[in-house]
Amino acid sequence: MDDLNFFENLSKKTGVVMNERQKEAISHPGGPLLLLATPGAGKTTVLNARILYLILRQGVNPENILALTFSKAAAKEMDVRFNQLYGQFVKQRIRFSTIHSFCYNIVRTYYQEQRIAFTLIENEHGVYSKNAVLKRLYEEKTQTILTEDKLEELANAICYIKNSMIPVIEVQNIDIKVKDLRLIFEAYEHYKKNAHPGNRLIDFDDMLTLANQILEEDPTVLLRYQKQFPFVLTDESQDTSIIQTMIIEKVTKLSDNLFVVGDDDQSIFGFRSANPKYLLDFKTVHPGARIIIMEQNYRSTPEIVKVSDVFITGNTQRYKKSMFTVNPSDKAIRIHSFDYGYQQLTYIIKELKKKELIGQTAILYRNNLSAINLIDHLEGANLPFYVRDFGYRFFNHWVIKDILNFMRFSYSDKNVGILETIYSKFDSYISRQQIDYLKSQDSTKSVFDHLADLPNLPAFRKKNFQELKRQFKKLNTMNPLDALRYIRHELHYEKKLEEFSERLGLSMESSHGILVTLENIAQGMKTHKDFADRLKYLEQLMCESA
Known part of the structure; x- marks a missing residue:
């Protein structure tokens, strides 16, 4: 089967028709590739089709393919969509995983082989949970109460330190306002290693640091994963941190078959040490790499795409892109500005009461606190709603x-x-x-x-x-x-x-x-x-x- 037949067969059996840029990425012969996918460009469809191409056209064993993404929800979506579209071609399960899950597997396997006991404290309750340990150590070291807000800030600071691979001696230099951060960080790390001799405590961030350390210090383990996964694909790559990037680079160094999908314009997790610079420096790290840009938007109207394309040019540290769509034109974008918050809420409720908008409207808010007044007004107006991913206390x-x-x-x-x-x-x-x-x-x-x-x-x-x-x-x-x-x-x-x-x-x-x-x-x-x-x-x- 040649490439032409591959795409024709794909279209006939799944109804999915690829454009030329998508086909170019899917049929990449091998080696490092950076696929810059603007919003609505069909990146998940392309990534899954690339996996199918590796299996059907290049004869790659599905067990040798590793697809990594940022969140558990994204990994699940990729898995579901692959099996819905391409399950008829491939009966074996593909390894869709978050980076944390992949690293946890490395740590767990290694510790079992070395007969090292460990306990994951992220989801534990009681005195040995991560939050309880941080709260106790903070109050011991600072003699002040740790509030819920400050606890979250402290946890995020530790996450940032470990994902950025910041040396302990430089912790006090980072711009995070947590009292005695270095003192608490060192106490927390010491506690996890020594609180229970023979049973190490680890949190989510330790999955990354320990996996990186194992791959760095044990060439046998590194070679095992390099041989097991000579083909690695990463999604949402603008959200990967420095340490996550290092782990991916280690695993793919032998084969150099790295297929990176992301968009430097969509990086929003800088506070968690997301590192979009990795995308900008991709050709420096991989001199022979190809870079393909998918700019066609399949999701939105020309009015939305045009405004978005102009707006994002305010980001100066980026690859130059020009989004477009061939979708039919629709309503113009309307921008309403208000002097006071209550005027904004009154307008929203008034608009939502128009029957045609019920069930077809999404409301984005700046932070979780902003949602409270909105929910109060929606309920007061007897308008049905649901809230997605609300974890605010x-x-x-x-x-x-x-x-x-x-x-x-x-x-x-x-x-x-x-x-x-x-x-x-x-x-x-x-x-x-x-x-x-x-x-x-x-x-x-x-x-x-x-x-x-x-x-x-x-x-x-x-x-x-x-x-x-x-x-x-x-x-x-x-x-x-x-x-x-x-x-x-x-x-x-x-x-x-x-x-x-x-x-x-x-x-x-x-x-x-x-x-x-x-x-x-x-x-x-x-x-x-x-x-x-x-x-x-x-x-x-x-x-x-x-």
Whole structure:
């Protein structure tokens, strides 16, 4: 079967017709190739067809082909699509894998051979889970509490360090605002190696570093994988990190049959050490490599493609491309600009109520926090929706817990337990010793009356406590929106939040965004209970809609 018959047969049996650029990539005779695929250019179709070509035209054993991609979802999609289209030609399963999964296999096989026990701590619960270990080490080393936001930032920092292969001595030089990052990083690495003699603890990032180390230090293992997978294809290659790139280069060094698919314009994971420079330097690393650019878009209208093509030229570190489509023209792109967030939400709801848009509309948002107000409005307008890949812990955020505790305390200023959670978060003039004193007092009396009755208390401080009692009584009479503003500005919660954020190196932008979101949700509500119930309901709705 020659190439012409291959593509004719493919078209007849699958209905898939390839353009000339796609055919050129699929029928590449061998050696390193970089396929730059602009959005909607059919990269997954081409990558799968390339695998089929290797098997049917070049006689490659399917067991010698390794297809790697960035995410588990992408690997599954490639597998499903290959079997749907080409399962009639190939009965053996192709190895579609994430890079992490491939590296985990290297580590697991090697450790079993060397009789080394290990435990994966990413999905473990309890004291040996990754989050629990990081939280404990952070608080031991810094003597400060690790919030959920800071925990995520710390985990991302460690991921960045390991994926970028940054030496420990240079950790303090990277632009990441985590207190004592090098100290905590070294403690974390030491803990995983030594906490349980004879049973090493590893996380997802260790799969990469350990696999790279094994391939580097054991030529026999490296040769085994080089011979097992002389043909390697990588998808979403703009998202691979420095260490992932090194692993791929090691495995393909013997055969040099590397088929790289990606788009330098679509790299969005720089915070995780994604390295699109690898694509830009591909010919430097592989002097004899071919570079093919697929620029035809099959997905979108000319109006969308033209605007996208002009927009992306703002990226100066890139391969020059010119996207086009032969799809029929459709509606023009409309851009609406608003002064305030609520105007934007009002417009979106109004548009979605047009029946023809229901079930045909996707809404992209800047970050997960931005989705909360949108979901609140969609539910309020009784518009059906579902949320994709939402993993944000908004409803468990400590800022929300603080606000709800302020409101709860305003109902009963006798509750020392609630006061203990917030006394340091407003101008309370209350010390730790006084909290301990209140715990031993009669709980039928206002805590402020107990404090005002303390012996040898200065008159001005007694006056302070009487004023606080008045303020919390006033807070109890307010609707949720006014109460939120009163807590922020009159009780000076926001000022304390700024001080706390500065001390721990937290982003005040995130905390401020949460407060604004809470105010938006509180609009039109009458009681604090209504507000608390609304938050609980939205949390449940998010879980059900994900």
